[in-house]
Amino acid sequence: MSQAAGTPGRPWQDGPIPRIATPASTQMIPAIGLKKDTAAALNLRHHAFTKTSTSVKVPTVPQPRIQKFGKLFDTSSECIAVGGHRGNGQNLISDSGKMVPETRENTLSSFCRAVSNGATFIEFDVQVTSDGVPVIWHDNYVVTGDPKAPTFRMISEITLAEFKGLCSSDGFPASQPLLRRFHRQDGTLMSDYTVWRVVEDSELPTLEELFVSMPVSVGFDVELKLTTPNDQLYTTSEEVTRMTDAISAKVQTFSEQGRTVFFSSFCPCTCKQMKVLQPTRLVMFLSDIGAEWHCNPQRTSLLSAMRFAKEAKLDGLVVETAELKTQQHMVEEVRDQGLQLLTFGIDNNDPDWVRKQYFLGVHAAIVDELPRVDSSLWSPIGI
Numbered sequence: 001m002s003q004a005a006g007t008p009g010r011p012w013q014d015g016p017i018p019r020i021a022t023p024a025s026t027q028m029i030p031a032i033g034l035k036k037d038t039a040a041a042l043n044l045r046h047h048a049f050t051k052t053s054t055s056v057k058v059p060t061v062p063q064p065r066i067q068k069f070g071k072l073f074d075t076s077s078e079c080i081a082v083g084g085h086r087g088n089g090q091n092l093i094s095d096s097g098k099m100v101p102e103t104r105e106n107t108l109s110s111f112c113r114a115v116s117n118g119a120t121f122i123e124f125d126v127q128v129t130s131d132g133v134p135v136i137w138h139d140n141y142v143v144t145g146d147p148k149a150p151t152f153r154m155i156s157e158i159t160l161a162e163f164k165g166l167c168s169s170d171g172f173p174a175s176q177p178l179l180r181r182f183h184r185q186d187g188t189l190m191s192d193y194t195v196w197r198v199v200e201d202s203e204l205p206t207l208e209e210l211f212v213s214m215p216v217s218v219g220f221d222v223e224l225k226l227t228t229p230n231d232q233l234y235t236t237s238e239e240v241t242r243m244t245d246a247i248s249a250k251v252q253t254f255s256e257q258g259r260t261v262f263f264s265s266f267c268p269c270t271c272k273q274m275k276v277l278q279p280t281r282l283v284m285f286l287s288d289i290g291a292e293w294h295c296n297p298q299r300t301s302l303l304s305a306m307r308f309a310k311e312a313k314l315d316g317l318v319v320e321t322a323e324l325k326t327q328q329h330m331v332e333e334v335r336d337q338g339l340q341l342l343t344f345g346i347d348n349n350d351p352d353w354v355r356k357q358y359f360l361g362v363h364a365a366i367v368d369e370l371p372r373v374d375s376s377l378w379s380p381i382g383i
Contacts, residue, residue: 080357081364082373083121083221084114085344086138089368091198093182093190100185101368102199104167106136108213109202118374121219121260123344123366126207127155127227128246134207135163140227142166143179147193150179154227156242160206167201187346207247211254219260221318221342221366222251223286224274226267230294240269248277264318268298272312282315284342289327291320291345302330309339316340321357321365322347331360342366351376 087110089101103110111122125138137155144166145151155163166178178196183189205213210220224243228235251261262282263274275283287298287305297304302319309317317334321343324331334341342364347353349369355377357365367373 080354080362081120081219082118082354082370082377083123083219083342083364083366084111084117084119084370085123085366085368087111087122087124088113088117088370090138091180091182091196092185092368094185099198104196104198104201106138106204107202108205108209109200111210111214111218114370115215115218117370118377119218119370121221121364122214123221123223123264124210125223125225126247127225128243129158129160129163130156131159132242132246133160133163134247134250135160136205136207136210137163138225139180143193144176145179147179147195150193151176156227156239163204166204167196185346207250208253211250211257211259216257216259220262222247222261222263224263224265224267224270226265226270228267230292230299233296235267235269237269240267240273244270244273244277248274251278251281262315266299268296268308268312271314275312275314282340284316284318284340285309285312285314286318286344288320289323291323302327302334306330306334306337306339310337314339316342316363318342318344318366321345321353324357324362325353328360331357331362335361340364349373 086105087107088103089105089110091105092100094100101110101113103113106124111124114122124136126134127137128134135155141152141154142158142163143150143152166176179193180196181190181193182196207222214220224247226235226239226243228239247263262284263271263278264284264286265271265274266286266288268285271283271285274281285298285305285308287302288294288300289302289305290300292299294300298308299305302317302323305317305319309315316339319341322345324343325347331341340363341361343357343362344366346368348365348367349372351373354365354367354373365373
C-alpha cells in the first residue's frame with residue numbers, strides 16, 4: 001500500500017497505520033440493535049467503539065468511529081460512514097465460479113442485508129423507464145435471451161411492466177433469462193454473457209418502493225445512472241431533463257420522511273441540474289479519476305473533478321478508491337475546498353485501507369464486502 005504524508009491533527013505525520021496490542025481490559029460498547037437478523041439490524045444506528053481501562057497504559061491510537069449517516073456531511077467530522085454498494089454488494093463471479101453475494105444486487109433483499117451487515121447508508125443506481133418511472137438498475141443495458149445471441153435494451157426503452165417482469169422471488173421467466181458479462185472478484189471482466197442466476201432472488205424495485213420499504217434511519221446515495229458512451233463529452237439536455245425531473249419529483253414526494261438523501265452522478269450536467277432542482281440536498285460528482293478512460297478530463301483527473309465540483313457549487317466528490325491510493329495528498333486539498341470526499345471500488349473491501357482513509361480524512365467508503373469491513377472496524381486495532 002502506498003504511503004502518504006499524514007493529515008494535520010492526525011495521530012502521525014508519515015508512515016503506516018500504527019497498531020497496538022489489544023489489552024485484556026478493552027471493552028466493546030455495543031451498537032444499538034443486535035445484528036442477529038435483518039429485522040433487528042434495521043434498527044442499527046451506530047457502530048461500536050472501544051473503551052480502554054485507565055489502569056492500562058497503552059498508546060493513544062484513535063479508532064475509526066462509524067456514525068449515523070445523517071451526521072456525515074460536516075467538514076470537521078472525524079468519523080467515517082460505511083455504505084453498501086448496490087446494497088449488499090455487486091454481483092460478481094468468485095474464484096470458484098460461484099455468484100457472490102448470493103442476493104441479487106440493487107433489490108430490497110440486498111438493501112436489507114446491507115443494513116444487517118453494518119451499512120449506515122446504501123448506494124444504488126436509478127434509471128427511468130420509457131413510461132417515466134424511476135427504477136433501480138445499474139447496467140447500461142438489460143440483456144436477455146440466449147447467451148450466444150443476446151437481446152439488448154435500455155431501461156429507457158422498456159416500460160415499468162416489462163422491467164418488473166425481468167425477475168422475481170420465483171426466479172426468471174424461463175423464456176427470457178437475464179444475462180450479464182460479469183466481473184470477477186479481482187475486477188477483471190469475463191468475455192462471455194452468462195445467465196444471471198442468484199441463490200436469493202427478488203423483484204427489481206422502483207425508487208418509490210425503496211423509500212416506502214426501508215427505515216428512514218438508512219441514508220440513501222441516489223446515483224443517477226446515465227448511459228452516455230465514454231467517447232461522448234456530454235449527455236443530451238433532453239435526456240438530462242427526462243432523468244432529473246422524474247427522479248427529483250419522486251424524491252420530493254418523500255421529503256417529509258426526514259431521511260438523509262443525497263445525489264451523485266458521473267454526468268456533470270446532471271449534477272448541475274440536480275443542484276438546481278434540489279438546492280437543499282447534497283449533490284456529489286462521481287469520478288473514476290483515471291481508473292477508466294473517458295474523453296472528459298473531469299472523469300479522469302482528481303484535480304479537474306475537484307475544480308468542477310467547486311465551480312458548480314456541488315457538495316463533494318465520490319472517487320475511485322484505488323486511484324486515490326496514489327494521490328493521498330489530495331484528500332486534504334479536497335477538504336480544504338469545503339468538499340466532502342467519498343470513495344468506491346473493490347479496494348474498499350480491504351479493511352486496512354478503509355481504516356487508513358479514516359485517518360486521511362475521507363468521509364465515507366462504499367464497499368461490497370460489508371461483513372469483512374464492518375467486523376474489522378468494530379475491533380480494536382491489534383496485531
